[in-house]
């Protein structure tokens with residue numbers, strides 16, 4: 001059925017009520033608004049095109065063709081529709097807006113059924129909504145439509161007459177109205193406030209996971225687990241203003257908009273002579289009279305005329321009439337009051353830094369979500385900005401579970417081990433810039449575990465536990481987590497780090513630990529083995545925590561290297577092996593595995609400087625094969 005229907009995602013608007021931003025590209029639940037619409041829309045049609053008039057590269061990055069309006073200057077949905085109908089390669093076209101991420105999964109199917117049944121030209125969605133008196137009122141949603149390609153002439157003539165209304169062009173067309181019962185599914189997002197509210201519309205973990213094809217908690221591919229986690233967690237809302245230096249490592253809460261142009265004036269990039277470049281001869285030396293000197297930071301009224309130049313210092317404002325600087329060491333001759341320029345020793349426009357070439361006033365110098373680095377501090381300082389708004393720090397509570405664990409300072413009895421996971425977690429969380437709450441060791445005891453989780457919920461945004469999530473783990477763990485919230489126990493297609501629990505729990509009022517705060521926290525139940533803890537932290541918890549911090553999460557920066565020796569690898573799961581990357585004198589990179597890869601061997605983690613990432617489809621690696629590694633530098 002769908003092969004007769006192509007889809008059009010309308011993203012050509014001006015986003016006026018969002019402050020002129022590109023609405024479809026607004027961040028939403030780990031992706032963009034348009035990305036979420038696309039996820040729901042794509043399965044319903046043969047193929048989708050996006051109608052957009054700007055940011056086309058960003059839209060194209062969503063993986064579908066982008067079509068700009070052929071009708072110039074209007075940027076309303078009908079212009080996008082007109083262009084799409086002209087280019088449609090199917091007899092039917094379905095449209096949805098880019099700002100309604102909750103659209104029904106059966107939208108196109110229902111519109112199509114009605115179109116056929118009523119032999120209509122166009123089918124549009126309608127819902128029933130209560131008016132002020134409580135009476136039901138029909139609300140039509142003309143952007144959610146399915147139409148015949150043959151309606152194009154009608155649309156063309158409506159537009160030619162100056163018509164612009166989305167619900168005004170149907171004229172004599174036969175329209176089928178299709179009633180949908182879930183009015184919320186057509187909710188569109190127009191303002192930043194609405195966007196925030198919609199972000200807060202909480203999907204359950206079950207709903208989020210179900211949106212992923214083939215989801216099976218007993219066999220979750222790494223990529224899918226990462227995606228589900230990213231879709232489910234949400235950024236904290238709170239922000240604070242901090243002095244510029246204190247912003248290092250923090251997440252920008254808003255764009256840093258430049259109040260000035262940098263540099264503020266055209267200025268010289270060299271110590272030398274400034275003049276109008278057009279007067280230079282390309283055949284003979286040109287001698288110019290030097291009428292004075294212009295210094296950096298000292299305003300000057302000098303204005304060389306034709307045949308004249310000024311001596312100028314690096315950073316000094318270019319005098320009116322000058323567009324070129326000759327570095328003094330390149331002059332063919334210099335006297336007290338003249339400079340001689342050899343032919344072709346400088347071109348017009350050389351050595352001039354243009355006003356605003358670093359940054360234009362009114363432009364975003366840095367985008368919200370950026371983790372501030374030293375260069376950013378300098379850039380913000382160059383704008384004269386003393387304070388910046390950053391997201392509040394993320395609070396992460398963590399504890400280790402297991403009767404066999406002892407803390408440093410306690411004697412090691414028979415069969416016990418010192419708790420190392422809290423120390424690696426302390427290090428990784430501190431490096432990430434989180435506020436940490438170390439809750440110590442929790443015994444293998446239901447009441448103790450429940451108390452610890454409830455306590456952690458009181459203050460933390462996220463809770464990280466280690467141990468007790470394997471197949472043999474006591475069932476009470478699952479029972480408690482199920483009671484406190486929604487937690488999935490996954491077996492992930494990876495090694496190490498196969499078992500993991502993930503979800504959201506809250507301090508519930510029906511437990512003895514009630515404080516009535518209603519606080520909730522995301523829970524990462526990592527496996528107990530020390531290497532598994534670190535690997536699952538880096539590949540699952542870290543990107544999720546970054547997202548919760550409000551940071552834009554970059555893709556892992558994998559680099560390629562040749563395997564120094566053979567590596568055994570079973571296809572069908574991702575293996576993360578500890579590696580030592582070396583750069584040979586010729587610049588080539590080789591990586592060797594640290595030896596035994598048991599997930600309890602923490603020493604191999606300290607020996608390694610990278611993790612070799614062997615993807616699901618990969619089999620055994622031969623010596624000399626290219627593999628990808630993730631460097632610890634920058635990660636830890």
Ligand SMILES: Nc1nc2c(c(=O)[nH]1)N[C@H]1C(S)=C(S)[C@@H](COP(=O)(O)OP(=O)(O)OC[C@H]3O[C@@H](n4cnc5c(N)ncnc54)[C@H](O)[C@@H]3O)O[C@H]1N2
Pocket residue numbers: 400401402404405417418419420421422466467468469470471472473496497498499526527528529530532599600
């Ligand atoms: N029958 C099966 N057994 C196991 C499976 C399985 O699929 N089927 N998976 C194995 C894998 S893989 C892992 S990883 C572990 C995960 O088990 P738990 O998360 O329940 O962790 P524990 O049993 O509590 O601990 C595992 C191991 O790690 C040591 N440990 C735990 N916490 C710490 C700590 N804080 N500091 C240092 N060492 C710690 C603990 O003593 C155990 O040796 O299950 C496998 N079994």
Ligand code: MOO
Pocket residue numbers: 494495496497498499527529531532599600
């Ligand atoms: O998580 Mo386990 O071996 O995969 O350590």
Ligand SMILES: [Mg+2]
Pocket residue numbers: 401402403467468528
């Ligand atoms: Mg255990």
